Amino acid sequence: MKSSNPVLGRISAAAAQQPRYTVPGQGAPAGYPQADGQGYGYPEVVQSGQADRMTVDDVVVKTVSLLAITALFAAISWAVVPLEVIKPVWYGSMFLGVIVGLAISFAQITNAAVIIGYAVIEGIFLGVVSKVYDYLFDGIVLQAVIATLGVFLTMAVLYKAKIIRATPKFMRVVIGIAAGLGVVMLVNLVLYFFTGVVSPLRDGSPIAIGFSLVCIVVAALMFVVNFKQIEDGIAAGLPRKYGWLGAFGILVELVWMYLEFLRLLSYFSED
Secondary structure (H helix, E strand, C coil): CCCCCHHHHHHHHHHHHCCEEECCCCCCCCCCECCCCCCECCCEEECCCHHHECCHHHHHHHHHHHHHHHHHHHHHHHHHCCHHHHHHHHHHHHHHHHHHHHHHHHHCCCCHHHHHHHHHHHHHHHHHHHHHHHHHCCCHHHHHHHHHHHHHHHHHHHHHCCCCCCCHHHHHHHHHHHHHHHHHHHHHHHHHHHHCCCCCCCCCCHHHHHHHHHHHHHHHHHHHHHHHHHHHHHHCCCECCHHHHHHHHHHHHHHHHHHHHHHHHHHHHCC
């Protein structure tokens, strides 16, 4: 039940607060105003040691590490949690993941242990969810994993090739839509938790199929927002610790997309 990615906006905000100097001759990344607030100036680089600065390689390593941890604990929870007691583990890990995720996002936590802990929680959650879906719809989990990774890699290639550009307007629109979807899903979850009634957004109807498709498209576009804001953080010379926030943000979107693919595929697998 993941939606917009506020943490990556905080990477850009943190960049704006760093001590820096301008480097003439280069265009500023979008979102970094000049000191006088008029338009955009040159890119700003933090005066710090190169080894302590956020880099692409560093973010990639951290992202892969979080994904590996998530996958490991997903496999463990799938293997050790029996179907008879899966519901409390499902709900417990889901709500704990939401709480920890929001804390990381809005408190701008860059502590590796906390973010790794989040990956562990999400792994446990995804493991039990995947086990239930696999029990009900054989082979659906592998399809969802392949689809999720395929979309992620496609968006990475399109962004790298500059086929899709993250303009300020694009980012505002996508983040706004994602935030709106997040609110809708949160309300839907709370209503289901207290009433047990499945809403038309999740009942397998044409409306539910359309809603999942919209979520998948928006999650895919959020990857572009992620890439841009990580790129801006690197250009601004943010400290290395912010690589954990960038990796966390990508993990959030991957989990959201995977869950939506599971739901969408399950609708077409029902008898």
